[in-house]
Amino acid sequence: MRNALRLLNLFSIDEPELTLSEIAERLQIAQSTAHRLSSTLTHTGFLVKEPILKTYRPASSILSMxxxxxxxxxxxxxxxxxxxxxxxxxxxxxxxxxxxxxxxxxxxxxxxxxxxxxxxxxxxxxxxxxxxxxxxxxxxxxxxxxxxxxxxxxxxxxxxxxxxxxxxxxxxxxxxxxxxxxxxxxxxxxxxxxxxxxxxxxxxxxxxxxxxxxxxxxxxxxxxxxxxxxxxxxxxxxxxxxxxxxx
Missing domain, CATH: 3.30.450.40 (GAF domain)
Structure with a gap:
Protein backbone atom coordinates (compact mmCIF):
# COMPACT_ATOMS: atom_id res chain seq x y z
CA MET A 1 0.00 0.00 0.00
CA ARG A 2 2.85 2.37 0.84
CA ASN A 3 4.53 1.44 -2.43
CA ALA A 4 1.30 2.24 -4.25
CA LEU A 5 1.37 5.79 -2.91
CA ARG A 6 5.11 6.06 -3.61
CA LEU A 7 4.50 4.91 -7.17
CA LEU A 8 1.89 7.59 -7.82
CA ASN A 9 4.19 10.22 -6.37
CA LEU A 10 6.76 9.38 -9.06
CA PHE A 11 4.68 11.10 -11.72
CA SER A 12 4.99 14.83 -12.32
CA ILE A 13 4.39 17.42 -15.01
CA ASP A 14 7.93 16.81 -16.25
CA GLU A 15 7.50 13.02 -16.13
CA PRO A 16 3.84 12.23 -16.84
CA GLU A 17 4.65 8.69 -18.04
CA LEU A 18 7.08 6.01 -16.84
CA THR A 19 8.14 2.58 -18.06
CA LEU A 20 8.05 -0.45 -15.82
CA SER A 21 11.83 -0.51 -15.48
CA GLU A 22 11.85 3.16 -14.50
CA ILE A 23 9.21 2.51 -11.82
CA ALA A 24 11.20 -0.42 -10.43
CA GLU A 25 14.41 1.60 -10.41
CA ARG A 26 12.90 4.68 -8.75
CA LEU A 27 11.15 2.62 -6.06
CA GLN A 28 14.14 0.28 -5.67
CA ILE A 29 11.96 -2.80 -6.00
CA ALA A 30 12.14 -5.85 -8.25
CA GLN A 31 10.65 -5.45 -11.72
CA SER A 32 8.24 -8.31 -11.00
CA THR A 33 6.99 -6.41 -7.93
CA ALA A 34 6.67 -3.21 -9.96
CA HIS A 35 4.71 -5.11 -12.61
CA ARG A 36 2.33 -6.61 -10.04
CA LEU A 37 1.78 -3.24 -8.35
CA SER A 38 1.29 -1.38 -11.64
CA SER A 39 -1.11 -4.04 -12.92
CA THR A 40 -3.22 -3.79 -9.76
CA LEU A 41 -3.38 0.00 -9.99
CA THR A 42 -4.28 -0.23 -13.67
CA HIS A 43 -7.00 -2.82 -12.98
CA THR A 44 -8.53 -0.63 -10.28
CA GLY A 45 -8.54 2.51 -12.41
CA PHE A 46 -5.69 4.43 -10.79
CA LEU A 47 -3.19 4.04 -13.67
CA VAL A 48 -3.51 3.81 -17.43
CA LYS A 49 -1.14 1.68 -19.53
CA GLU A 50 -0.21 2.93 -22.98
CA PRO A 51 -0.23 -0.24 -25.15
CA ILE A 52 2.17 1.01 -27.84
CA LEU A 53 4.83 2.72 -25.72
CA LYS A 54 4.20 0.34 -22.80
CA THR A 55 4.34 3.20 -20.32
CA TYR A 56 2.13 3.98 -17.34
CA ARG A 57 0.46 7.27 -16.45
CA PRO A 58 -2.01 8.34 -13.74
CA ALA A 59 -5.67 8.01 -14.67
CA SER A 60 -7.53 11.31 -14.87
CA SER A 61 -9.87 10.14 -12.12
CA ILE A 62 -7.14 10.26 -9.47
CA LEU A 63 -5.42 13.50 -10.37
CA SER A 64 -7.51 15.37 -7.81
CA MET A 65 -7.33 12.73 -5.07
Missing amino acids: GTTFLSKYELYQVSEPILEELTKKTGETAHVSVLKGNKVVYLYKIDSKHPVHLLSHAGKENPIHCTSSGQVILAFQSQKQINEVIKQGLPLYTTKTITSPPDFISRLESIQKQGFAISQEELHKGVTSIAAPIWNTEGNVIASVSIAGPTTRMTPLKVDRFVKLVKAAASSITKKSNNLLHF
Whole structure:
Protein backbone atom coordinates (compact mmCIF):
# COMPACT_ATOMS: atom_id res chain seq x y z
CA MET A 1 0.00 0.00 0.00
CA ARG A 2 2.85 2.37 0.84
CA ASN A 3 4.53 1.44 -2.43
CA ALA A 4 1.30 2.24 -4.25
CA LEU A 5 1.37 5.79 -2.91
CA ARG A 6 5.11 6.06 -3.61
CA LEU A 7 4.50 4.91 -7.17
CA LEU A 8 1.89 7.59 -7.82
CA ASN A 9 4.19 10.22 -6.37
CA LEU A 10 6.76 9.38 -9.06
CA PHE A 11 4.68 11.10 -11.72
CA SER A 12 4.99 14.83 -12.32
CA ILE A 13 4.39 17.42 -15.01
CA ASP A 14 7.93 16.81 -16.25
CA GLU A 15 7.50 13.02 -16.13
CA PRO A 16 3.84 12.23 -16.84
CA GLU A 17 4.65 8.69 -18.04
CA LEU A 18 7.08 6.01 -16.84
CA THR A 19 8.14 2.58 -18.06
CA LEU A 20 8.05 -0.45 -15.82
CA SER A 21 11.83 -0.51 -15.48
CA GLU A 22 11.85 3.16 -14.50
CA ILE A 23 9.21 2.51 -11.82
CA ALA A 24 11.20 -0.42 -10.43
CA GLU A 25 14.41 1.60 -10.41
CA ARG A 26 12.90 4.68 -8.75
CA LEU A 27 11.15 2.62 -6.06
CA GLN A 28 14.14 0.28 -5.67
CA ILE A 29 11.96 -2.80 -6.00
CA ALA A 30 12.14 -5.85 -8.25
CA GLN A 31 10.65 -5.45 -11.72
CA SER A 32 8.24 -8.31 -11.00
CA THR A 33 6.99 -6.41 -7.93
CA ALA A 34 6.67 -3.21 -9.96
CA HIS A 35 4.71 -5.11 -12.61
CA ARG A 36 2.33 -6.61 -10.04
CA LEU A 37 1.78 -3.24 -8.35
CA SER A 38 1.29 -1.38 -11.64
CA SER A 39 -1.11 -4.04 -12.92
CA THR A 40 -3.22 -3.79 -9.76
CA LEU A 41 -3.38 0.00 -9.99
CA THR A 42 -4.28 -0.23 -13.67
CA HIS A 43 -7.00 -2.82 -12.98
CA THR A 44 -8.53 -0.63 -10.28
CA GLY A 45 -8.54 2.51 -12.41
CA PHE A 46 -5.69 4.43 -10.79
CA LEU A 47 -3.19 4.04 -13.67
CA VAL A 48 -3.51 3.81 -17.43
CA LYS A 49 -1.14 1.68 -19.53
CA GLU A 50 -0.21 2.93 -22.98
CA PRO A 51 -0.23 -0.24 -25.15
CA ILE A 52 2.17 1.01 -27.84
CA LEU A 53 4.83 2.72 -25.72
CA LYS A 54 4.20 0.34 -22.80
CA THR A 55 4.34 3.20 -20.32
CA TYR A 56 2.13 3.98 -17.34
CA ARG A 57 0.46 7.27 -16.45
CA PRO A 58 -2.01 8.34 -13.74
CA ALA A 59 -5.67 8.01 -14.67
CA SER A 60 -7.53 11.31 -14.87
CA SER A 61 -9.87 10.14 -12.12
CA ILE A 62 -7.14 10.26 -9.47
CA LEU A 63 -5.42 13.50 -10.37
CA SER A 64 -7.51 15.37 -7.81
CA MET A 65 -7.33 12.73 -5.07
CA GLY A 66 -4.09 14.00 -3.56
CA THR A 67 -3.27 12.56 -0.16
CA THR A 68 -6.57 10.67 0.04
CA PHE A 69 -5.25 8.04 -2.37
CA LEU A 70 -3.80 5.75 0.29
CA SER A 71 -7.00 5.46 2.31
CA LYS A 72 -9.00 4.88 -0.87
CA TYR A 73 -6.61 2.16 -1.97
CA GLU A 74 -6.90 0.47 1.42
CA LEU A 75 -10.68 0.65 1.13
CA TYR A 76 -10.40 -1.08 -2.23
CA GLN A 77 -8.32 -3.88 -0.72
CA VAL A 78 -10.83 -4.48 2.05
CA SER A 79 -13.82 -4.27 -0.30
CA GLU A 80 -12.69 -6.51 -3.14
CA PRO A 81 -13.60 -9.97 -1.74
CA ILE A 82 -16.81 -8.67 -0.19
CA LEU A 83 -17.96 -7.13 -3.46
CA GLU A 84 -17.16 -10.33 -5.32
CA GLU A 85 -19.30 -12.29 -2.89
CA LEU A 86 -22.12 -9.73 -3.17
CA THR A 87 -22.08 -10.03 -6.96
CA LYS A 88 -22.22 -13.84 -6.72
CA LYS A 89 -25.19 -13.75 -4.34
CA THR A 90 -27.21 -11.12 -6.23
CA GLY A 91 -26.10 -11.70 -9.81
CA GLU A 92 -25.83 -7.93 -10.21
CA THR A 93 -22.96 -5.47 -10.72
CA ALA A 94 -21.54 -4.12 -7.45
CA HIS A 95 -19.72 -0.88 -6.66
CA VAL A 96 -17.97 0.87 -3.79
CA SER A 97 -18.31 4.64 -4.10
CA VAL A 98 -17.17 7.83 -2.39
CA LEU A 99 -18.16 11.48 -2.67
CA LYS A 100 -16.00 13.98 -4.52
CA GLY A 101 -17.44 17.48 -4.41
CA ASN A 102 -20.96 17.33 -5.79
CA LYS A 103 -20.37 13.99 -7.51
CA VAL A 104 -20.26 10.35 -6.45
CA VAL A 105 -17.22 8.44 -7.71
CA TYR A 106 -16.97 4.69 -8.26
CA LEU A 107 -13.89 3.56 -6.39
CA TYR A 108 -14.21 -0.09 -7.36
CA LYS A 109 -16.53 -2.23 -9.50
CA ILE A 110 -17.27 -5.95 -9.89
CA ASP A 111 -19.25 -6.87 -13.01
CA SER A 112 -21.93 -9.52 -12.92
CA LYS A 113 -22.15 -12.17 -15.62
CA HIS A 114 -24.75 -9.98 -17.29
CA PRO A 115 -23.52 -6.46 -16.49
CA VAL A 116 -25.65 -3.38 -16.79
CA HIS A 117 -24.24 -1.39 -19.68
CA LEU A 118 -23.90 1.96 -17.93
CA LEU A 119 -20.28 2.53 -18.90
CA SER A 120 -19.41 2.53 -15.22
CA HIS A 121 -15.82 1.99 -14.19
CA ALA A 122 -13.40 2.87 -11.40
CA GLY A 123 -13.12 6.66 -11.38
CA LYS A 124 -16.47 7.20 -13.12
CA GLU A 125 -18.35 10.20 -11.70
CA ASN A 126 -22.13 10.38 -11.46
CA PRO A 127 -24.60 12.85 -9.93
CA ILE A 128 -25.26 12.47 -6.21
CA HIS A 129 -28.95 13.31 -6.19
CA CYS A 130 -30.20 10.55 -8.52
CA THR A 131 -27.96 7.61 -7.58
CA SER A 132 -28.51 5.32 -4.62
CA SER A 133 -24.77 5.37 -3.85
CA GLY A 134 -24.70 9.17 -3.74
CA GLN A 135 -27.94 9.54 -1.83
CA VAL A 136 -26.99 7.06 0.89
CA ILE A 137 -23.70 8.83 1.59
CA LEU A 138 -25.14 12.34 1.42
CA ALA A 139 -28.01 11.43 3.75
CA PHE A 140 -25.51 11.15 6.62
CA GLN A 141 -23.51 14.30 5.87
CA SER A 142 -23.89 17.75 7.41
CA GLN A 143 -26.81 19.96 6.50
CA LYS A 144 -24.30 22.38 5.01
CA GLN A 145 -23.06 19.74 2.56
CA ILE A 146 -26.61 18.72 1.67
CA ASN A 147 -27.51 22.35 1.02
CA GLU A 148 -24.45 22.75 -1.18
CA VAL A 149 -25.52 19.83 -3.37
CA ILE A 150 -29.02 21.29 -3.66
CA LYS A 151 -27.53 24.70 -4.46
CA GLN A 152 -25.60 23.16 -7.37
CA GLY A 153 -28.95 22.06 -8.78
CA LEU A 154 -30.91 18.81 -9.12
CA PRO A 155 -30.91 18.23 -12.90
CA LEU A 156 -33.53 16.06 -14.57
CA TYR A 157 -32.22 12.81 -16.07
CA THR A 158 -35.41 10.77 -16.31
CA THR A 159 -39.07 11.29 -15.45
CA LYS A 160 -38.30 9.75 -12.04
CA THR A 161 -35.42 12.06 -11.07
CA ILE A 162 -36.11 14.06 -7.92
CA THR A 163 -35.66 17.73 -8.83
CA SER A 164 -37.60 19.38 -5.99
CA PRO A 165 -35.38 20.38 -3.01
CA PRO A 166 -38.11 19.62 -0.42
CA ASP A 167 -38.74 16.20 -1.96
CA PHE A 168 -35.00 15.52 -2.09
CA ILE A 169 -34.56 16.43 1.58
CA SER A 170 -37.50 14.17 2.43
CA ARG A 171 -35.81 11.32 0.53
CA LEU A 172 -32.58 11.80 2.47
CA GLU A 173 -34.47 11.78 5.77
CA SER A 174 -36.13 8.49 4.84
CA ILE A 175 -32.74 7.00 3.91
CA GLN A 176 -31.33 8.04 7.28
CA LYS A 177 -34.14 6.22 9.07
CA GLN A 178 -34.06 3.01 7.01
CA GLY A 179 -30.30 2.78 6.51
CA PHE A 180 -30.32 2.17 2.75
CA ALA A 181 -31.26 3.85 -0.52
CA ILE A 182 -33.08 2.62 -3.61
CA SER A 183 -32.88 4.57 -6.85
CA GLN A 184 -35.42 3.30 -9.36
CA GLU A 185 -34.72 4.67 -12.83
CA GLU A 186 -33.70 8.08 -11.46
CA LEU A 187 -30.48 8.28 -13.48
CA HIS A 188 -31.00 5.74 -16.26
CA LYS A 189 -34.33 4.48 -17.54
CA GLY A 190 -34.70 0.76 -16.91
CA VAL A 191 -32.05 0.58 -14.18
CA THR A 192 -32.54 0.20 -10.43
CA SER A 193 -29.81 0.40 -7.79
CA ILE A 194 -29.61 -0.29 -4.06
CA ALA A 195 -26.97 1.15 -1.72
CA ALA A 196 -25.97 1.04 1.95
CA PRO A 197 -23.49 3.19 3.90
CA ILE A 198 -19.94 2.36 4.98
CA TRP A 199 -18.91 3.97 8.28
CA ASN A 200 -15.51 4.85 9.69
CA THR A 201 -14.47 4.41 13.32
CA GLU A 202 -15.49 8.00 14.10
CA GLY A 203 -19.10 7.28 13.23
CA ASN A 204 -19.06 9.06 9.87
CA VAL A 205 -20.36 7.66 6.58
CA ILE A 206 -17.49 7.88 4.11
CA ALA A 207 -18.48 5.48 1.30
CA SER A 208 -21.21 3.20 0.07
CA VAL A 209 -21.78 -0.27 -1.34
CA SER A 210 -24.29 -0.58 -4.15
CA ILE A 211 -25.63 -3.00 -6.72
CA ALA A 212 -27.30 -2.07 -10.01
CA GLY A 213 -29.41 -4.09 -12.40
CA PRO A 214 -32.30 -3.91 -14.84
CA THR A 215 -35.55 -2.88 -13.22
CA THR A 216 -37.16 -5.93 -14.81
CA ARG A 217 -34.96 -8.16 -12.63
CA MET A 218 -35.44 -6.06 -9.50
CA THR A 219 -38.77 -7.57 -8.45
CA PRO A 220 -40.19 -6.71 -5.01
CA LEU A 221 -39.17 -10.10 -3.58
CA LYS A 222 -35.64 -9.71 -4.92
CA VAL A 223 -35.33 -6.14 -3.70
CA ASP A 224 -36.14 -7.16 -0.13
CA ARG A 225 -33.44 -9.82 -0.22
CA PHE A 226 -30.96 -7.60 -2.04
CA VAL A 227 -31.35 -4.82 0.52
CA LYS A 228 -30.33 -7.24 3.27
CA LEU A 229 -27.34 -8.46 1.27
CA VAL A 230 -26.14 -4.95 0.41
CA LYS A 231 -26.46 -3.81 4.03
CA ALA A 232 -24.58 -6.91 5.19
CA ALA A 233 -21.78 -6.20 2.68
CA ALA A 234 -21.51 -2.59 3.84
CA SER A 235 -21.42 -3.75 7.46
CA SER A 236 -18.63 -6.23 6.68
CA ILE A 237 -16.52 -3.57 4.96
CA THR A 238 -17.12 -1.21 7.87
CA LYS A 239 -15.92 -3.80 10.38
CA LYS A 240 -12.91 -5.01 8.37
CA SER A 241 -11.68 -1.58 7.41
CA ASN A 242 -11.44 -0.66 11.10
CA ASN A 243 -9.03 2.23 11.46
CA LEU A 244 -8.16 2.40 7.77
CA LEU A 245 -11.07 4.56 6.70
CA HIS A 246 -10.29 8.15 7.59
CA PHE A 247 -10.97 10.32 4.55
